[in-house]
Amino acid sequence: MLSRRTFVTAAALGVGAFAATPLRQTAAAEPQSLKIPELIDARRAGQSLALKVQAGSSEFFPGQVSRTLGYNGSYLGPVIRVHRGDDVEIAVTNALGEDTTVHWHGLLIPGEMDGGPHQLIRPGMTWRPVLSVRQPAATLFYHAHVHERTAEQVYSGLAGVLLVTDEEEQALGLPSEYGVDDLPLVLQDRQFENGRLVIPQGGVSLMMGRRGDTLLVNGTPNPVAVVPRRLVRLRFVNGSNARVYDLAFSDDRAFHWIASEGGLLEAPVELRSLTLAPGERAEVLADFSDGRPVALETGPEFNMPMMMGRHMHSGASADLSPRSREHILAFAPQAGVAAPRAVVPQRLVSQARVEAAQAVRRRRFVLNMGMGGMMGGRGGMMGAGRGSGMAVHAINGQAFAMQRIDEQVRLGDVEIWEVSAQMMVHPFHIHGVHFRVLSRGGAEPAVRDQGLRDTVVVQQEPVELLVRFTQPALKAPFMYHCHILEHEDNGMMGQFTVS
Known part of the structure; x- marks a missing residue:
């Protein structure tokens, strides 16, 4: 049964049926120029910015208007760039008819500034957090995070990109001309009926997460990016509710992965495919100096309950043969003479190491799910649910409760968190920290586990995370x-204090 608030949003935006069978692609859109979000640089704005959370209308397909949500616009939000060492005030005004929040995903700030479920912004009100930026250059993410409303608000458009820059990054000479050779790419799948955005509902969406039949980049279906004939920096953000992407170029060209969620790697890693789960970000350098048009593609969707064995961060991707791929984005190199061939730096940054021997405690987490969502939504298996003592979505057997603190951590401590999951692949995100992957299934971490992370893919085999807690969270807890x-x-969420 849909809650009243779900019904209201569904009625406003349109509700589509969602089947467990593979989705059929909406009639292909004509190619259109990739939308590049407005860039707001905090220094140029005097360290004081404004975001308005608003409803609007978007025309994804010609002549077909969809009701959507956005920040300072009708769908998604501007790219915000902040500088390491600065303090930035962002006035967030809620012009919606319901509560919202803005979570600064990946930013290391105290719990009361984090924008999680406890920092509600009521309709008509303004929240003014001051973000103290004290971390290295990275591609971050901001999005709504209202308990029980996150999925629909993000699906409807409440997400954007947050960039941190610093002098160390700038000294490397990486591509940095925003919108030209430095491109933010928010990847999403969305469901359309007759060209209009709809919100999938029902038990399958609850179990698998909402999936869509159309791939968007920065809100653009079938986009084309005109790029210079040189190295281009692609900042991938998985803004989908549930889809995991297996990214590769149509001609299988190599590219260099240079940054994880926490910032630049110590050295570039040459790859031909890259897996990106919801909430994850990755920066890559792609070389378009040969002038050949090429497309970014993804492998087929694989992440269904009981299908974990097909994949994950083992170093190999799912089936990425050309016949199985789905088109995401076309790159059209500019005509003319190629720029002198740029050299990918051999080294990027040095990272201070935290050692496992410094850990003072080990905690274990299991992401629980059952098939109850297939039998009537949140009610649970055979009618079991939160009220029955059998949570369909939970961590360590407990569904999330706003008033319950699940873990208490000491500020400055280093801990090992051992995380595993049931039935399918789950991207596990911890607020307010960066961590390193120590092991995966008792073996060495996979190639894609490198670097500082705030989100990591987990499945049945436990993943060990080395976590350092540098931010206080006593006035308001952090989420995981x-x-x-x-x-x-x-319900697959918990919260912890740091003091």
């Missing part, structure tokens, strides 16, 4: 949760 947003909304 599955970043399949429907799982998070329905």
Whole structure:
């Protein structure tokens, strides 16, 4: 049964049926120029910015208007760039008819500034957090995070990119001309009926997370990016509610992965495919100096309950043969003479190491799910649910409760968190920290586990995370949760204090 608030949003935006069978692609859109979000640089704005959370209308397909949500616009939000060492005030005004929040995903700030479920912004009110930026250059993410409403608000458009820059990054000479050779790419799948955005509902969406039949980049279907004939920096952000992407170029060209969620790697890693789960970000350098048009593609969707064995961060991707791929984005190199061939730096940054021997405690977390969501939504298996003592979505057997603190951590401590999951692949996100992957299934971490992380893919085999807690969270707790947003909304989340 849909809650009243779900019904209201569904009625406003349109509700589509969602089947467990593979989705059929909406009639292909004509190619259109990739939308590049407005860039707001905090220094140029005097360290004081404004975001308005608003409803609007968007025309994804010609002549077909969809009701959507956005920040300072009708769908998604501007790219915000902040500088290491600065303090930035952002006035967030809620012009919606319901509560919202803005979570600064990946930013290391105290709990009361984090924008999680406890920092509600009521309709008509303004929240004014001051963000103290004290971390290295990175591609971050901001999005709504209202308990039980995150999935629908993000699906409807409440997300954007947050960039941190610093002098160390700038000294490397990486591509940095925003919108030209430095491109933010928010990847999303969305469901359309007759060209209009709809919100999938029902038990399958609860279990698997909302999936869509159309791929968007920065809100653009079938986009084309005109790029210079040189190295281009692509900042991938997985803004989907649930879909995991297996990214590769149509001609299987190599590219260099240079940054994880926490910032630049110590050295570039040459890859031909890259897996990106919801909430994860990755920066890559792609070389378009040969002038050949090429497309970014993804492998087929694989992440269904009981299908964990097909994949994950083992170093190999799912089937990425050309016949199985789905088109995401076309790159059209500019005509003319190529720029002198740029050299990918051999080294990027040095990272201070935290050693496992420094850990003072080990905690274990299991992301629980059952098939109850297939039998009537949040009610649970055979009618079991939160009220029955059998949570369909939970962590360590407990569904999320706003008033319950699940873990208490000491400020400055280093801990090992051992995380595993049931039935499918889950992206696990921890607020307010960066961590390193120590092991995966008792073996060495995979290639894609490198670098500082705030989100990591987990499945049945436990993943060991080395976590350092540098931010206080006593006035308001931090969250940890599955970043399949429907799982998070329905109980697969916990919270912890740091003091």
